[in-house]
Amino acid sequence: MKIPRRTFLLAVMFLCSLGALGVTQNAVILGQAASLQPIIIDNSDSDSNFGGNFTQVNSVRGFRGNLAYIHSSVGGQGFAKWTFGDESGLQQDMLYDVLITYKPFRQNVRDAKFTIFGGVMGQVGPIVVDQTRMDVTMRAENFDWLRIGTVSTSFTHRQIEVQVEAGAMGTTLADAVMFRPNIPEPVCGNGRQEGDEQCDDGNTVNIDACSSACQSARCGDWLLQQGEQCDDGNQNNADACSNSCRVAHCGDAIVQAGEECDDGNREMNDDCTNQCRTVASVVCGNSICEANERNSDIQCGTGMCRNPKYCPADCAVCGNFIREGMEQCDDGNQIDTDACSNACQSARCGDEVVQQGEQCDDGNASNSDSCRNDCTRPSRSGHNSANALDVNADGRISVKDYNVIENHLDTAGSGTAPAGPPYLDTNNDGFVSPIDSLLIINWLNAHATCGDGNTTSPEQCDDGNTAIGDGCSEICRQEPSPARPYCGNGTVDPDEQCDDGNGKHGDGCSPLCKTEVCGDNIVNNRGTEECDTGGRVGTVGQSMPRVSCNTQCSYDFCGDGVAQEYNLEQCDDGNRMAGDGCDNMCHTEHAAAPELSIRTTVPATLISGTNVEYLFQVTNNGSEDQENVTLVSYFFEGDNAYNRIASPLSFISARLGNGDFLSCAYVADQKFIRCTVPIVEAGNTRSIVLSLGVPANEYCGRTLKNQADLSVSGYPDSLASVQGQTNVRCESAACRTPMLTQSVWQNKPHALDVNGDSFVTASDLLAIDNRINNTPMSYLPLPLPKPASEASVDTDGNGYFTNRDRLLFINYINAGCMQ
Known part of the structure; x- marks a missing residue:
């Protein structure tokens, strides 16, 4: 199946x-x-x-x-x-x-x-x-x-x-x-019918058989298509544009506003007149010759309706087989192209009706357009169509190119003149004479064409071009009023870089009609991009080996044949097979991995604007010395260690536990501090101390997590990892007092650096009160010896607590911070 x-x-x-x-x-x-x-x-x-x-x-x-x-x-x-x-x-x-x-x-x-x-x-x-x-x-x-x-x-x-x-x-x-x-999203305009598209002709023309939204053209879609006289976009058959997209008129079999009937013809003598009025509304005696009425010349207007006597001019009825009034003829039919028109006028050239024997009839007196005054069309130029001239240089031969050139000379003189402008020496004798008389007439087959600038039937308009969207379509039909430009109309308007007619991301044109490019954080799924992380290197997922998106919007991954340092690859031989010197994690293969472990000590609280030290202890649990042990330390928030924060604590310096200098550096593009320990001897522990600066008034009230990973050259990263976290608190400079080393006794206005951060702050608040049975000493009768208890301090060592044992340690700091 x-x-x-x-x-x-x-x-x-x-x-x-x-x-x-x-x-x-x-x-x-x-x-x-x-x-x-x-x-x-x-x-x-x-x-x-x-x-x-x-x-x-x-x-x-x-x-x-x-x-x-x-x-x-x-x-x-x-x-x-x-x-x-x-x-x-x-x-x-x-x-x-x-x-x-x-x-x-x-x-x-x-x-x-x-x-x-x-x-x-x-x-x-x-x-x-x-x-x-x-x-x-x-x-x-x-x-x-x-x-x-x-x-x-x-x-x-x-x-x-x-x-x-x-x-x-x-x-x-x-x-x-x-x-x-792996199936791409349907794309309208690619020439392939996909998804819910009804058609796809590969263009964005909105008035052909397939719209710019890839829907089949139909009457009622607001678009004036070929063969339509109008399109008002509705299904109201009784308005000015019918449901078949024809202009409403008497005789279209649709009863419109102002019509009493419409039987689909223009017959005068049936039940619905050619003015779309019912016979029942015809009134005999109203002095109006109406359907089936024939007034006599004697009784016309008297209410006596007789037939078929002569009817005066004001009662003439065209189409009754009787020539009456101003009628030139009356053949009793509704054929407009025979010898008698539907207006009962004799057919003639110039009546705008093409009759039998006429090639055209434009109803005007111009003999230089596409229809002559004798209702014939101009012939082609003298010999063949190749002699037609494109006079106006628009690339087309049209009625506007009609031209007559005559060679005139002054015959009043000798009858000859030197050849030269404005005369032509047609017989090449060096002189212009009567035998050089030249008449060049540029004719063309003057069948009207859409785009010639002349509106001729059946054209509704002709603006001299075949562009769309300018009010007159490419087939010379009236277009709806141009819509206000907007992103998504399928037409690239001013200030738009593209417009594909939809509001989707990832198809090359954004919903803002801007061309999608690598680095915009949107994956163009037309095949030009595999990924897009906004112009920066980004890791995809949390697994190892890492799959990353590079700045060219393609994937870098283990097995692509290129060792990427930012992907923590040590090698890449183009496959994911182990046993060939480069394992399936893209790390150099060795016989056995080093046995390393790491511990960390981090401050419980970070005070903004201070310096702190982070301690890492690296232990070699193996039997061989390990050289060039690399420690990578970075900060993050939340549960995902890969969401690194760029340098929340500034790197100041680093040293080994014995005070020796340690080579460390902050790698900005990877957001971590990298240190290299020259050697960790077998069975020994090396301490690494990082001095870091806490920025003032940043990350206030937030929890920063630190992770440190160990690796050795030639082996996979993260041989050992450790995490620690600390809270950040922001305090003003007035709440910090330099550390004092002198011991503090009763009533001495000194302060102790209790938490060891080199400053005295509210977190250093200290008060030790000597009590007996949890009762303040000042309320005891003296002398009153009592056995020393957990809540009291026997300072003189006599086994009892007395007034001589009175002791009070108070750590004084800026009173404004003691709250």
Whole structure:
């Protein structure tokens, strides 16, 4: 069964790397949906589809339903594989984007491998997902989909395999894989009928058979098309423009305002007159010759209606076979092109009706237009049409090119004159004489053409061009009043860079009618851009290895053959295979990874405008010295460490714990501080101290998190990571007093730097009050010995608290800050 254009969500179970588990499953379609609706394939809620040695011990909420996790009871590395063939609905000759989302189970999970096999584009992956930084409390539906590649199916390659393989540490939990058909959005104007388009003729002309919105032209669409006399855009058949887009008139079989009837003809002697009045309304004796009335010359106007006597002029009726009044003829018919017109006048040249024997009849007295005064059309020029001259240089031969050139000479003299302007020496004898008389007449076949500047029937207008949108269309029909220019009308108006007639992003023309370019943070899905992060390098998703969008709006990823430092790639050999010197994370392969760990000590509170120190302790737990150990430290807010903040604390200096200088620098485009420790000996710990400046009055009341990652040249990054967080508090300069080192006793106006930030602030408030049984000492009768208690201090060491033990420590600071 073929189901075109589907989205396939395939829920994928996770495995335990602690057990030898090999499971192969065939996907099952749970339900068949309508076209373009997703098919959900999810067999993760039951253990009946799994085999091998495993135990189902829990359920975790996944992308869809409960996602069970598996714990194997034997050693080895496990994997699960799902095969998607014909029964899954994958179509032949289709392009699919493959996306993943996952949910971690334990914080030490790393290197979960997602591998796509099959398709004519070959293997995609493995994509190795490092879950060590993921928040285990988050649900899978909170994660974004990460595109890991694109596969294509064919008649012989419709089977796609998705394999999830547990990593080297802990338990791996995968959530879902999506196969999304890679089908572009319909684009009106590309010459291909797509989506809900009724037509697509590849242009933006709005008055042809296919509109600029790719809808078929029809009567009632407000657009005056060929063959239409009018188009008022409504379905009111009784107004000035009918539902067939014809101008309303008596005789069109539609009763309009002011008409009593309309039988579709102009006959005078039937039940509806040629003035569209009913016979019942005809009144005999009203001195008006009406339908079927024939007044005598004697009784005309007396109320006596007789027939068929002669009728005076004021009672003449054209079409009654009787020539009356001012009638020149009356042949009793409604044929306007015979010898007697419908106005009972004899046909003649100049009456604007083309009669038999006439080539044309424009009703005027001009003999130099497209119709002569004898109602014949001008012939072509002297010999053939090639002799017609484009006199006005408009690129066309039209009636405006009519021209007569005569060669005149002064015959009053000798009859000859030297050849030269304004005369022509036609016989080439060097003189102009009567035999040189020349008459050049430029004729043309004067059939009127649209665009010649002359309005001739059946034209409604002719403005001398065939442009649209200027009131007269390219077929010389009246256009509706030009609409006020606006973005989205399909026409590029002034101040617009483009106008594709829609309000969509990503098709090359923005909803503001600006051309979409790389760097505008909008992905142009016409194929010119793969991604767009607003002109900056941006990481896509949270997985490793990283997929990034570069400043040329294309993807950089491990396996593209170029080692990208900002993607933390150490190598890139153009594939995602391990064992060839460059692993599937694009890191240089070595026999064993260094065993490093890191701890951090960060201030609990950051005071704006002060300097602070961050301490990192790097320990080499291995048996070999490690050289060039790199520490990368950066700040972020929230739960996503990849959303780095650009230098919230300014870098001042760095040193090792023994005071030695340490090479560190702030890398602005990556938003981190990078330090390189020359060597960390086996079994030893190196301390790294970063001096940072807290900006004044910034990040007030916010929580800043710091993460530090360790790497060694030639090995993957993040061999070890550590996080710490601190709160930022803003205080004025008046609340800071330089630190004093002298001890403080009763009534001494000195201050102690309690929290060790080199300044005395409200956070250093200190008061130690010596009490007995929690009662203030000043209210005790003296002397009154009492046993020393937890709430009192025996200062003289006699085992009792007396007035001699009185002690009060008070830390004094600026009183305005003590609140």
